[in-house]
Amino acid sequence: MPSNRQILLDNRPEGEAVAGNFKLVTTDTPALKEGEVLVRHHYLSLDPYMRGRMNESKSYAQPQPLGEVMIGGTVGEVVESKHPKFKTGDQVVGMGGWQEYSVVDGNAPGMLRKVDTTHVPLSYYLGAVGMPGVTAWYGLTQIIAPKEGETVVVSAASGAVGSAYAALAKARGCRVVGIAGGPEKCAYAVDELGFDACIDYRQHPDVKTMAKALKEACPNGIDGYFENVGGYILDAVLLRTNAFARVAVCGMIAGYDGAPLPLQNPALILVNRLKIEGFIVSEHMELWPQALQELGTLVAQGKLKPRETVAQGIESAPEAFLGLLKGKNFGKQLVKLI
Amino acid sequence: MPSNRQILLDNRPEGEAVAGNFKLVTTDTPALKEGEVLVRHHYLSLDPYMRGRMNESKSYAQPQPLGEVMIGGTVGEVVESKHPKFKTGDQVVGMGGWQEYSVVDGNAPGMLRKVDTTHVPLSYYLGAVGMPGVTAWYGLTQIIAPKEGETVVVSAASGAVGSAYAALAKARGCRVVGIAGGPEKCAYAVDELGFDACIDYRQHPDVKTMAKALKEACPNGIDGYFENVGGYILDAVLLRTNAFARVAVCGMIAGYDGAPLPLQNPALILVNRLKIEGFIVSEHMELWPQALQELGTLVAQGKLKPRETVAQGIESAPEAFLGLLKGKNFGKQLVKLI
Missing domain, CATH: 3.40.50.720 (NAD(P)-binding Rossmann-like Domain)
Structure with missing residues (x-):
């Protein structure tokens, strides 16, 4: 089992979010159970909504629990599968969080989705086509x-x-x-x-x-x-x-x-x-297929050419995220993990 | 032709509206042209929206012009008609303004509407069923x-x-x-x-x-x-x-x-x-018939029993209106003109 570097929410911001709110830890990825899939993340998405989750107060979703891996969208590759719908090498998008690997229940609806990178680069599934x-x-x-x-x-x-x-x-x-x-x-x-x-x-x-x-x-x-x-x-x-x-x-x-x-x-x-x-x-998942189809078509036609700002390595995620909150990024903010 | 007491907007409020913004004048009602109807108002409606019209600044409608009769809903009785659809004695609702009589173009769509007072008192057409x-x-x-x-x-x-x-x-x-x-x-x-x-x-x-x-x-x-x-x-x-x-x-x-x-x-x-x-x-006149039908039914069934505060005489309209803006009325504020 590969070792897995993760970023946890260590404590909640008082006012402005700071790097000290996060903690980097290294764990081992657990052995897969039946139905589970191990995904190696290629990119982690950083998005403004994550700031809201860091607060304890009522926000538009459950708060991010302390001591757990920060929530976040990821794209990557299946490296091991005990689920018939996924095989090694599949490219997938999911909510793997701020870590290098995630173990996903292949049966949970909407948690992991295979994507086609023929016309759309993998990272775009976290941005323009995500x-x-x-x-x-x-x-x-x-x-x-x-x-x-x-x-x-x-x-x-x-x-x-x-x-x-x-x-x-x-x-x-x-x-x-x-x-x-x-x-x-x-x-x-x-x-x-x-x-x-x-x-x-x-x-x-x-x-x-x-x-x-x-x-x-x-x-x-x-x-x-x-x-x-x-x-x-x-x-x-x-x-x-x-x-x-x-x-x-x-x-x-x-x-x-x-x-x-x-x-x-x-x-x-x-x-x-x-x-x-x-x-x-x-909250409107029923409309995603229609939306993703139009967005993918615009990318394939060259009518939607999004820019990306890419930080390297999981350890860079907190600073990249704080920069995003201050508008330092230019286009979609990603963290490249491989 | 009967003489007609009218209340004009004399000047615009600076801050709070005051009685001095209004002016009472007496004129003669003009002779009717073909297609016109002379209405004697029984009740004038006072409503908060009128305060917005008194300002010159952009509001949700055209400002009330200075020196003209204040805008307002009225119910009354046709006392003379040169329009085939209206006859003397018809009870009507319209936008006659702050005055005792109005001359209405019977052909103008939506300006004058005959009402039935069998189950609904005339004044209610300015309130619950208006x-x-x-x-x-x-x-x-x-x-x-x-x-x-x-x-x-x-x-x-x-x-x-x-x-x-x-x-x-x-x-x-x-x-x-x-x-x-x-x-x-x-x-x-x-x-x-x-x-x-x-x-x-x-x-x-x-x-x-x-x-x-x-x-x-x-x-x-x-x-x-x-x-x-x-x-x-x-x-x-x-x-x-x-x-x-x-x-x-x-x-x-x-x-x-x-x-x-x-x-x-x-x-x-x-x-x-x-x-x-x-x-x-x-701005949604197409829905009024449906709404008025439900409201009239609720009144006829005794499920909607609105209260009215009635001031007497056109000269009392400014003070009654200023009281309305301060919440002094109890239920629908009307001015009884006969």
């Missing part, structure tokens, strides 16, 4: 549901969700405007991801200047907004919404550290007859 | 869409919207909890309107105590909320929402005076996967 891609798809198609010609906006535009959002919105004939941090990310969003415009929030650090930038980038107003951030950016977007605009709330990254982050003018919900809806994509 | 009733119906059935056994809450519970909401929610097998100001209104909500519980916000003047009262009144959490007020009550309700709760935003009365009224914890939209939707009932 949870982040489906997240963009759900928010855009199921909540915002834009008509051709409408203007839709997304924050964290150059990330895994934002890049899929742009491709999906362009495929529906929308004007798509991004918000990202820094000129490099904004140029990338426009030049590579297909955004019609991208606003650098570092140049527009308050509601007033952001609202002005949005007015210029969205001359016909905003019909749909995909919220990854919260705070003053949401306030500014709401000021520019058209009547009957829809807001899909997927993340409020700035609020995870516990600082209260009020919405300044909720009366706009009434004035502009807005619909604001929060969602968690894992 | 715009407020349909407002409750729309928010409850089209946005909250409760399942049997769910808990639904409404602020301004003893008012025209709240009383219809209670009857509609009980007809759907819900637990219905109200929020109102003062022990008298709360007792009335429970004893007469069918609320399962009613919380006196004067006894719970902050988020913490209101959230505690809601926890007691809603032991299974809150699945739907109809928002007439805004402010800390909304904050407290959101703290008690169940996953996938729905919030219909119909009013934010506390915000009309221009004071910023933030929503303290919008992250709950994500944590509890809420849907929050603003609406204006006049």
